Amino acid sequence: MDLTELKNQMETKRGAESTVPIPFRIERSELNAQLAFAEPLWPIANNVAALYSGLLAHMGEFGVTSHAMRADNGDGSLGGFNINFWMLQYGAIVRIRLDGIEVNVPNFSVDVGQLERALLALDLSLREAQNNLSYSNFTLTVGMHGRAEGVDSKQFLERFTGKAPQGLGSLVGSGAIFYFEGPPPITVLSVSADLSATVAGGIFVKVHSVFDGSMKMDALRRVAEPQLEQSIKALGLDVSSK
Secondary structure (H helix, E strand, C coil): CCHHHHHHHHHHHHHHHHCCCEEEEEEEEEEEEEEEECCCCCHHHHCHHHHHHHHHHHCHHHCCCCCCCEEECCCCCCCCCEEEEEECCCCEEEEEECCEEEEEECCCCCCHHHHHHHHHHHHHHHHHHCCCCCEEEEEEEEEEEEEECCCCHHHHHHHHHCCCCCCCCCCCCCCEEEEECCCCCEEEEEEEEEECCCCCCCEEEEEEEEEECCCCHHHHHHHHHHHHHHHHHHCCEECCCC
16 A cells, blocks of 8 residues: 555545534523514503413413513613513513513523423413414524533634634634525524633534524424524534433
8 A cells, every 4th residue: 555545545534533423512501582573562562461461371380470570661662661571480581572572591401392382372372462463583592502522622613713813812712603594484594613601611602593484483493403403413513412
C-alpha cells in the first residue's frame, strides 16, 4: 500500500467518524411560545368576564384558579394589558394579550403531554369568549444548555464557524446561527450553536421555528417535535442516548 492510498483511507475514516452523532447531555432547557391571533381578542377589552369564565371552566386541572389569575396593565397601553397566570405547578407562565398568547417555560422540565393538553384547554377557553378565534402564526423557541460528550465545546463549534477574524486578540470562543426557509406550515427556521452561559464548558443550542396560520393547535406538537429533533441531529448531536 502506497502513501497516497493510506492517506485516502485515513481521510475516509475521519469523514465517517464525523457523521456519528455526538451524545448531547442537556442540563437545562427553556421554551417560549408566541401564538399570534389573526384578529384581536376583543373580549379582553370589552368582556373580560367571559375570558375568566372559560379559563376557570377548563384550566382548573392545570392549577389555574381565580387566585392564580392576575390582570396586568403592562405599559398602560391596550396592547400591553394582559391576563397572566402560572400553571403546571409553576412550570409555565401564560400571558394573554389583545394580539396573542405568550407561554414561557423557564425550565423545560414539565411533562410535554400535560403541557400540550393545557394549551388545548387554553385554546378552548378562549374560543368560548370569541367563537371565530384563529391564529396567524405560531412561534416556538427552544433553548438547550448541555455538554457534547467527549468533545471540547470550542472545538465542536469551530466546525461551523470556520476561520475567525484576525488581529482582535486571543479567540476565546465562537458561535453560529443558520437560517432556513421551510416547507409549509414551517415558514422560518433558525438553528444556532454557541457557548453556554449557564453550563460551564457547555454548549447552547437554540431552535427557533415559525409556523403559519394553517397550523392547527392540536397538530402543533406533532409537527414541532420531529422538527426540533431533526434540527438537533443536523448539528451532529444526539439527545436520545442515555
